[in-house]
Amino acid sequence: MRKSRRRFLIAGVLLGGVGYFGYRFLSKRDRLAKPAALKLNEREHALNGWFKITPNNVVTVMAPRQEMGQGVYTALAMLVAEELDADWSKVKVESAPVDKMYANITMLTDGLPFDDDDKSYAASVARRVGYSLGDTLGVQATGGSTSVRDGWEPMRIAGASAREMLIAAAARQWQVPASECTTRSGVVSHQASSKQASYGELAGAAALLAPPMQPKLKDPENYLLLGKSQRRLDIPEKVTGAAIFGIDIRVPDMVYAAIAQCPVFGGTLKSIDDAKIKSMPGVTRIVALPNSVAVIADSYWRAQTALAALPIIWDQGANGKLDSAAIADQFKRAMESDKAGAYRN
Amino acid sequence: MFSLKVNGKVQQVDVEPETPLLWVLRDSIGLTGTKFGCGVAACGACTVHLGGMPIRSCIMPVSAVGDNEVVTIEGLGAAQLHRVQQAWIEYQVPQCGYCQSGMIMAVAGLLQRRPNPSDDEINESITNICRCGTYPRIRNAIRSLTGASKAA
Numbered sequence: 025m026r027k028s029r030r031r032f033l034i035a036g037v038l039l040g041g042v043g044y045f046g047y048r049f050l051s052k053r054d055r056l057a058k059p060a061a062l063k064l065n066e067r068e069h070a071l072n073g074w075f076k077i078t079p080n081n082v083v084t085v086m087a088p089r090q091e092m093g094q095g096v097y098t099a100l101a102m103l104v105a106e107e108l109d110a111d112w113s114k115v116k117v118e119s120a121p122v123d124k125m126y127a128n129i130t131m132l133t134d135g136l137p138f139d140d141d142d143k144s145y146a147a148s149v150a151r152r153v154g155y156s157l158g159d160t161l162g163v164q165a166t167g168g169s170t171s172v173r174d175g176w177e178p179m180r181i182a183g184a185s186a187r188e189m190l191i192a193a194a195a196r197q198w199q200v201p202a203s204e205c206t207t208r209s210g211v212v213s214h215q216a217s218s219k220q221a222s223y224g225e226l227a228g229a230a231a232l233l234a235p236p237m238q239p240k241l242k243d244p245e246n247y248l249l250l251g252k253s254q255r256r257l258d259i260p261e262k263v264t265g266a267a268i269f270g271i272d273i274r275v276p277d278m279v280y281a282a283i284a285q286c287p288v289f290g291g292t293l294k295s296i297d298d299a300k301i302k303s304m305p306g307v308t309r310i311v312a313l314p315n316s317v318a319v320i321a322d323s324y325w326r327a328q329t330a331l332a333a334l335p336i337i338w339d340q341g342a343n344g345k346l347d348s349a350a351i352a353d354q355f356k357r358a359m360e361s362d363k364a365g366a367y368r369n
Numbered sequence: 370m371f372s373l374k375v376n377g378k379v380q381q382v383d384v385e386p387e388t389p390l391l392w393v394l395r396d397s398i399g400l401t402g403t404k405f406g407c408g409v410a411a412c413g414a415c416t417v418h419l420g421g422m423p424i425r426s427c428i429m430p431v432s433a434v435g436d437n438e439v440v441t442i443e444g445l446g447a448a449q450l451h452r453v454q455q456a457w458i459e460y461q462v463p464q465c466g467y468c469q470s471g472m473i474m475a476v477a478g479l480l481q482r483r484p485n486p487s488d489d490e491i492n493e494s495i496t497n498i499c500r501c502g503t504y505p506r507i508r509n510a511i512r513s514l515t516g517a518s519k520a521a
Contacts, residue, residue, distance in 0.1 A: 092465055093463070093464035093465030093466065093501055255461060256461055256463075258463075258466070259457070259458055259461060259462075259463055259466075260458060262463040262466030262469055263446075263450070263454040263457040263458060263462075263463065263469060263473060264402070264442065264443070264446055264450070264454065265400075265401070265402020265403070265441065265442035265443045265470045266402065266443075267466055268401070269404070269466075269467060271401075271404070271405060272401035274399070274401075280396075305385060323384075323392060323396045323397075324392060324396060324405075325384075325388050325389065325392035325396070326385075329385075
């Protein structure tokens, strides 16, 4: 979508949102909760909603954004693992469940009709309202180069907060000051007493503690993972055919639709002769829409085969005779008129 | 009713004879690793092995499969990862990954026929399309398996 149009739409949503939800001040959101939607098996513990951990120290990061080849599963897992001091060789990643705490707020504030360098009062108020509305709406979306920017703070805080909980659990168990404990690669150590325990061993006790809301974050100079190229976590399952894409989703009693749309913008569906395909194998329904038609069957191939056999007559409308020369001519006339404009994206 | 040998297992499927092998694999048998791309044998996302040869399953009618063994991406490395799959991990080839099942099957098929293909032979044989544009990594991964030196 063009940014100008997206901005217009989001500005509209924001204005509506102010009316609906009222203005509220930007507050630190509780993004360290464990949402009910996060399912754990009997071996897994969660110290917050951003990862699960097993007794054998496997950390599974909950990625709230979609992996589309941009490497975001790996990047988001790095954010948690860095501050957690997890054993990177035992870090896995899964798609997060749906919950407000995983909302993409950056996507909403990015859509505001203000430039990033606009420091005006109106822009700052709009950003705060946008943030608040993003929180309220809980839009869990991926796009606009927002994933790492949006995850940067909450996912690092999640790792750091959990790390402090694991240290607290170890310190309590060993009866030593937490300040004397250190962490490295999924292990808490207390040098003076030569004690150490893996995160997996400590997770059960740590999960009972209240998460620190403002944990100490690392100095970037001490980063072990961030800023360094890591091997992608999503690649192994993409070479075995195990990775699940949208087209691979199966639900019980699923049916398949094949769709034909009017080949001309602005055209409409005039008529179909559905008697011709009604009795074809697997066909359950034929749905006529204003500018398209869908054939539903018990398999995609059967739906597509029936659609191909369906006689369809389109009304191509005003654009039916439009060709490349006419479009070029429209552009030329627009450029020559005083209404020609430009937009920044 | 057709009886197919897929990844070493016999499968019975009840479909129209002209149904492409692709949809039989994906929808009847549930092997979704093989992908639908173009439906006209142009892109190669649906590549599987039939009787040891890479074919584009989106235009192969199930009635033409006969007794020939079908191997899909799920079957290629079932016991242990195939060396092409290993090279794909080593060279971090996939980006979105949608075309890579077909790509790997095509390359595995090529290397079985021609263990040391020249660049021209690779170009001629591997006509699969990758929208992410992973071709340079694909070429390097193939070269790592043929002993040819990696491009700079």
